[in-house]
Amino acid sequence: MASRTISPYRTRSSAARPLDLLFTLLLAAAACLTPAHAQIVEVGDGGPGPFKAEHLTAELTTLSPQAQAMPGGTLQAGLVLTLEEHWHVYWTNPGDSGEPPRITWTLPRGITASPLLFTPPEPLPLGPLKDFGYEDQAVFPFTIKVDPSAAPGKVHLDAKVSWLVCESVCVPGKAHLGLDINIVKGPVQEPALLGALGNAVKALPRPLPSGWSVTATGGSKDIFLTLHSGTSSSDIGIYPFDQDVIDIDAPDQRNATADGWQLWLPRPKDSTALPRDFHVLIEFSDKEAYDVTVPVTPGEPPAVAASSSAPGAAEAPSSDIGLWGALGLALLGGIILNLMPCVFPVLFLKGLALVNSSGEERSRQRMHGLVYTLGILASFWTIVAVLLILRAGGRQLGWGFQLQSPGFVAVLAALIFFLALSLTGQFEIGLSLTSAGGELAEKQGLAGSFFTGVLATVVATPCMAPLMGAAVGFALAQPPVVTFLVFTMLGLGLALPYLALTMQPQWTRVLPRPGAWMDVLKQATSIPLFATAIWLTWVYGQLYSPNGVDRIVPLLSGFLLLAIGGWFLGRWPGQTKGLLIAAPIIVLAILLPLRKPTVEKLQWQPWTPASFAAARTSGKPIFVDYTAAWCLSCQVNERAVLDSTDIEALLGNNNFILLRADWTQYDANITQSLQTLGRSGVPTYVIYPPGDKSNPDVLPELLTKDLVTKQIDKDLKLSTKN
Template identity: 60%
Template sequence: MTCARSNSILLALLILLSGTLPAPAQLNVVGDGGPGPVKAQHLTAELTTLSPSINPGGTLQAGLVLTLEEHWHVYWRNAGDSGQPPHITWTLPPGITASPLQFPAPSRLPLGPLMDFGYEDTAAFPITLTADKTVKPGPIHLDAKVDWLVCSQTCIPGRAHLGLNLTAVTTPIPTPAPVGALGTALTLLPSVLPPTMQYSILGGKKDFVLTLITNKKVDDAEFYPYEADQIDNAADQDLTLIPGGFQLRIPRSTDTQTHQLTTPALPKEMRGVIKLSDKESYDVTAPVVPGEVPIAPGKGTQASGVTIPVAIGLAFLGGIILNLMPCVFPVLFLKGLALVQSSSEERSRLRAHGLVYTLGILVSFWIIVAALLILRAGGSQAGWGFQLQSPTFIAILALGLFFFALSLAGQFDLGLSLTSVGGDLAKKQGYTGSFFTGVLATIVATPCTAPLMGAAIGFALAQPAGITFAVFTALGLGLAVPYLALSFQPAWIKILPKPGAWMETLKQLTSVPLFATVAWLLWVYGNLYASPTNPSLGVNRESDLLLSLLLLAIAGWALARWPAQLKSTITAVVLGALAIAFPLYQPKDTSLTWLPYTTQTVADARAAGKPVFIDFTAAWCLSCQVNERVVLRSAEVQKQLADRKVTLIRADWTQYDPAITKELAALNRSGVPTYVIYPTANEAAADVLPEVLTKGVVLDAIDKDTK
């Protein structure tokens, strides 16, 4: 939910504010290359093995173990939205080789609207050492340079010079037990997918659907891709159980540089880790097959319990209930009376009237479903589920359902002219009258269908055409069956309740689930814009749609104030057009241009008498990304920076830069984020802002330093 995401941002900022700043320090290398642990900022680093000895021609499990202070973390091989994994460079004696670092399955590490992948508390990265057969018995020393990034409210790169002392022996070495942090990490490495499991990936316009047949019950699953910028890291990964396994729906990565919902081309394949629990994960690779797996409204079809028989049954029952609607029941009641009055006719003729009435309903529903399938085909066969990923469709659907709900709640009568036309046709004598009575029943029942039939219709529209027709046919048969039964047994008209005020109450109650659906669509609409680029954008777009709903409410008032008059129709049409146009307007990206950091760029700007704002940041710094998206990209801050003609410089520390490191040290800082404003006056001292930014802090600093 958009408001929940906003709350998470505020919570993250409060957490950051509650922390203390790290002590200023240079980025020094700790350790002298000897064995044993070394203490660095916020962690202890050590190279360790399961055994002190290795056989020539054999292997030995070693590992890099990082023991972290509380609330600090390091990163997986794909760090997520920010960060970078540990790296090791070996200096090895002849005959000894070392494998790359191996990474156990990570955890999701959220901060505000972003998500990193990594480890807290203790992180161990297994390494396989191999000794050639030519290695001579005796002592061996292994030397390694290790670097990492450790983060909490700030991110600090670290480096260490570590070592291992081993002994090459020719006597057999017992298989060592997997103990300690290294032993635990070895058990947590992703396993190869067994042949009893089947894995596949479907890539749609907005998401990936990963299918894993496990032949066992799965309660939870998370996917971590090896490649960056493939998935929306912070988005929920929705699990849907299917026979024999599950499907995991994951939104694709969107353009993080603008507010537009654009996506890169589908990758040919995706590699990664599926984590089923803290102790079970699998290394998976599969080609990405283009295609869509539609989403039924609310949840996946299996998760919601809606299967083909259930959907058909719900449709049939819903059709029967539709007969109790105040706009449908009088039609049924009057036709039933007509049957009683014509009871002298042949029984076969009465039944024929019932069958023709049923045909009128079925033909009407078939026309409706054919039109819906044509519209669905225009969306690349995406179905109802795909449309729920389109902000335009969500807005129009929410507005339409809200308008229907206002009518059901009693604000105005919808479709008086259509009902009048259908009524004229229904008054015709003979089979023509019976047929168009069925058409009329369909017309007046359609606005009531959604609140009663949401799950079944949503399921039907996400299925192949044959199933869709079957569900809608069941709905039509349910609507037709009471009158059809009366045509076979006219005497049953005596048991029908008489029309009355109870029908209006029932109609108004059906507006409640429609309003609830509109509320859910508002949440979906906001989330489509909020993830992952700019959380405030989702709130803004949601408020636009709320204003459109207000315009529709005013349109409904006009229809009720002047019923069936031209001026009310014109007013409603104009307000409806504005209501549709308002949420569909796409705001332009107003992001300002940032210059890359050099000492000369800063000197030139200051010499010209311009105020300078320097953003010391890094791609691996999650706090930096939160500050940028929540504060620096906000409209108020962007406008103030532009109006005061502030020179914007970004000091990108993603890769180690000695010039930036030196400048940070001069500012008495050891890590990022760091924010500095140099006032207009050339001799003025730098104004160093807090690590956690708010709009007020930045706006006040700009106002103070640019006078």
């Protein structure tokens, strides 16, 4: 069997994967250059094989070389599919698309055959989607059972086998196979588990060992799985037997415990009722696999500890640290949070303000420190209150939940970008945010310190400092009073460095004296802020996947407007004229990425010979999408290209008739239509220019927006000339 990655979840981090669409296109590009042209035919003459089909070889085999079985006994056999390089077939749950192999028997009296059995699969990702299946070689064991009344002699077992083999294009296949077995009176020697079939039999999932246990709790967002196995040394893979129970494309969260694992498996976003049972394959890194069916108990799972997003996390489980441990970790984590690239520039600005205000009264400096701390604590308390209210309403949220809101991410990215512009020296924020100008009146200066504390908290939300994970995980699993205590300690840790300097002014003597170095260092601190703005721009795009690239453009345009507004502020610093010009530009910059475009989806008509004939005589251009639910490449092309705003607008503006030939269930008319185009599988995309006598253009299996746009423009121009 091919070497493989165990888990479809273990290879993914808890953050969204970057550039899913680009990854999809690059992954499939080379493979898609090979179209399938052969006619679909049934291979085999009723013998065991091997028989060569399109992209694989199929055969039936037995463990016993003599294929012998006694009356009342059994014979272990299997279906073996040997695949061409890069092609794959599917597991019993194919994932986002696909169909598992099937076998239909015609058996003599007294002989029965079990269903095909499936060994643990490997994940087959294609961009943002995922299937489960097998590459190189797939072996599906089954058991032949002989009735005690069966007469000795040779008997023939006839089998009709069907499968779906895919690379970037999917091709259904079928074979007529068979086995001749010998029913003998005498004892039959137990065959050794050798060869591909023997390895597959040994790899079949088994019942959970004695002493192990699994429980499942189903909440509004996750199914929480707890495994007690007596050890946490092995990594595990999770494969659901049933579709639409968990979201296989979303990353799971997991926590290694002293005697097993805790897993938060995300449910599909559109799921409603909980399943009664959760049927799952649990596979360990030592190749042991277990078939588990566990009842699902309704109830909200415990909160996800932030440190549990990756297997083998170094931090201790949050439930073991206790209240005092959580408070201590929160305080230390808050202090370290000041060094994070989001927060450090804000702390640095406060340090500059402290250097510049060394001539102020000590009481005045202490007041600035206390107000700054109050701004941080008030912000933390507000976030925790909102978080607890949402969790009480059934939402499963954790630290940084604000980043799940595109609007919040857009405003935060704009704020950080604007602050970075100020640090470069384009203009001075001074009066509005950071108090760095040093010319504040008393009341305004205290207000500046308070809102700088608010700013420090806001820009800290994307960060998770060391030691914070366990403390936050503990806090979110406790009563509200404890949650507020832990987050208060976290806020105090964030405020502590500046607060300590204001409480002990003599410590400021260690700070360098004001000078030109301050401007240079201030400009240098803009670099991590610009980097943070870039990262938040990517997060913003991921929240709108698969059309994230299009949605990033308004945010980047907002950045440009912020730069223009900042120039006006720097052109007339501290003057009403500059503020009046810059203010509407800045407001427009914030509103641009918040505006949600209205997209009207085009309607695809079912392809039939009649609807196609009518479309051909209409004189309008036609776009035909030959697709199937089990075709992963089809789903990627539709999400990334055909359903995109650009292509929908292009098709709609040019009055295309859109026909979708759905080959999910076998349709002889669609098969024949594909063959006339020289194709035998899906995806296939065809453009018929205007005019019923125009020749069709068959597009490659891999679509890009640019490719489709150029082909449509070419066909429409040619039809206009004709």
